[in-house]
Amino acid sequence: MKKMHFSELWCSSPRYWGGLSFLAFLVLLGLGAFYHMEHNGHWVTGMSNHLVWGLPHVFAIFMIVAASGALNVASIGSVFGGPMYKPLGRFSGLLAIGLLAGGLMVLVLDLGRPDRLIVAMTNFNMKSIFTWNILLYTGFFAIVGIYIWTMIDRKATQYYTVAGYVAFFWRLVLTTGTGSIFGFLVAREAYDAAIMAPMFIIMSFSFGLAFFIITLISAYWWAGRTLGEVRLARLKHLLGVFVGAVLYFSFVYHLTNLYMTQHHGVERFILLEGGIYTVMFWLGHVVVGSVIPLFLIYSPAFATSRFAIGTASVLVLLGGFLQLYVIVIGGQAYPMNIFPGKEVIASSFLDGSIVQYTPTPAEGLLGIAGMAVAVTMVAIGARMLKVFPDSLEDPAEVEHA
Amino acid sequence: MLSSTGIRRFAGVLMAGAFTFLTTGVLGDSAVTPGSKAAGMEACVAPTAEMRRNHMDYLKHDRIKTVRKGIRDIRNSLADCVDCHAAKNGSGGYAQIDSEGQFCDKCHNYMAVDLACFQCHRKTPGEEKLSQSALDGGNVDHRLGLLRDKDAPAALAADELVQLQAIVQED
Amino acid sequence: MGKHNDQPDGKRRQFIGGTILAAGAATVAPGILLTVAQATGESQGVSSDVRYGMLIDTDKCVADCTACVDACDKENGLDLQQKPKGQSDDDWNAQRPQWVRKVQLKDRQTGDITDLPMMCQHCEFPPCVDVCPTGASFRRADGIVMVDRHTCIGCRYCMMACPYKARSFIHQNVVNQLVAAPRGKGCVESCNFCVHRIDAGKMTTACQDACAKEGHQAIVFGDLKNPESEIASILREKNSRQIRADLELNTGVRYTDL
Structure with a gap:
């Protein structure tokens, strides 16, 4: 294989700074939204005592899950020995760090007491999955940072394989942890399922790769570098496998629930009668997020269409976001069965009734700001560090990964 | 230039005074x-x-x-x-x-x-202390709104005050 | 001092008198100060020899009575929070704090109507404590499950985990809090069995008093571990149920005739 040359991503200044200032604007909007919510308290949001995690959490979980998946490309390069993927490893790590930072920012800024972040960092309840996640997220930054270093610095290459394995393992644990946040909630019928953890892992593969493909195509278009068809086709087919796997896990999850009588209510809600959630599930997750992308990926008509690959990736992200929305919000909207065998006739606390949730613009702006932070970090990182190969032209003879 | 020196001296005294005042306020013994x-x-x-x-x-x-x-x-x-x-x-x-x-x-x-x-x-200080001071001051209004924070919606109603009075006298 | 005086003036003065001496000594040896303060007769703190619990006789609970809820709101200063200007009634109802709520149930088979107050069930194995990242949600030795607001970061994971939806999040600024019930924006809170009363040696909760005052006496509060307590003897005599007993959380709040 030809030796790869990496260099900082360069494009004309107006273009670069214009892009950055747009991102900064989005971040500022989000910070304004944060100030609005924290100054007034959460009453200005759509969240309540019944729907405790809202749109910001969907954004945060989406990005955190995708972050872990974005590292996938690097892992394939170093753990599974795929030479086609190896040159993409640096960017893969950078994207992973950016997405995680963006997601965590949203999560932290939505806390009731964000000023007490230091408390969260100094008081640990080791039984809490949240605590594990705090440690896993911080560790992820460190490990991926080292991983990128071993890829970039020639003096550190001897540690490359070790770092690759550690990062791969850490990433799997991290998504298991994120999925378990929901999987271990015994009380809520939509969440009490161990399949959540592996499902989140496979979701992370899918979302992370979709993010990776989009940013890769944009970066190479941005900088006017060459991106070969073969490599993209590899990534595309991998994405197809992951999208199919997510759909399969989703199917198994609902099938299990449908088998258990006590979960029939929540399944009927999500799959049939949930209004917006039902639409999001079928139209968003299944059709837009899975079926159409699979068609775009596997149809011979679009075999080399870069537009089809990009569209498929965007749709995967859109569908994935809606899938998470259904899991996070839809799962809470359905009432908990506190009194089995009884029907709640009256309650001042919305027992037994479906919770309404209308996200406010501020919540959305905070989430978008998180995305903007992720992209900003990637844009700055790519400009400062040698993460992108000068050219990703197809190799003369394709090695088999 | 005599006048300007005078002003300067006056300003100096004022500054020193202000400084003394501030330090006693913040660092002083009382x-x-x-x-x-x-x-x-x-x-x-x-x-x-x-x-x-x-x-x-x-x-x-x-x-x-x-x-x-x-x-x-x-x-x-x-x-x-x-x-x-x-x-x-x-x-x-x-x-x-x-x-x-x-x-x-x-x-x-x-x-x-x-x-x-x-x-x-x-x-x-706590609620009972408030009512006590209200009694001392003879501020038995119908609603003792002025005793609370002016932004606060809640205030003691007259009947609550009577109850509090009873409790205070018990003590 | 609060209406329910947990620190009588005289006692405190005495205490200050005592501690001034101690403080004098402490200027010489500052390190021993805290020990000295302890030696002046502080109480020992809660012990696991008791476990507080509550028994609710749903037969005695009356449909439209909200005495317990109102008493709780007053006792803990929940009524200090008012609907923010411009908020809809529905939103306010979904966001206002409710430590105890009245629920009316109908049996799907028999059509029997049951009324009951629902609050934190003070589990022996509380899911909220398991999930809390900072350990702010905790269970006292005497079985009371509560939130340490000093370390609560407002992540609301406990609200996700609680099988009884017992917790409320403070969605707005609070002013003029009660001395006995500090509370502020951005933390999660829930019923704590009127812990300030218990610590002051008063063995009733506000809701229990209110219920008794109405003449219903549906609520009995006491020490589950003391076989002679009223609650323990009624529990021996009558069949009672834990809500969601299938979760094996061993709740401290039990219901009869549910």
């Missing part, structure tokens, strides 16, 4: 707010210098005892701080202890240290 119960007391639960240096640790130490172990007869109780150090505000009630120029604010503002206690804790 940091207690005039008009508070503490102003008429011999000492705090510990010598002033020690309290200045360590009050935050004492409060933190004892708050853990109170919240986690249910020990309420602690020496360093924030409610007691407020009881002694909150100053009367001239209209029968108390000034909020963290408001500008009051006991906590004076130092915390000077040192630029964030004061988070009163985001949750009450800033004035």
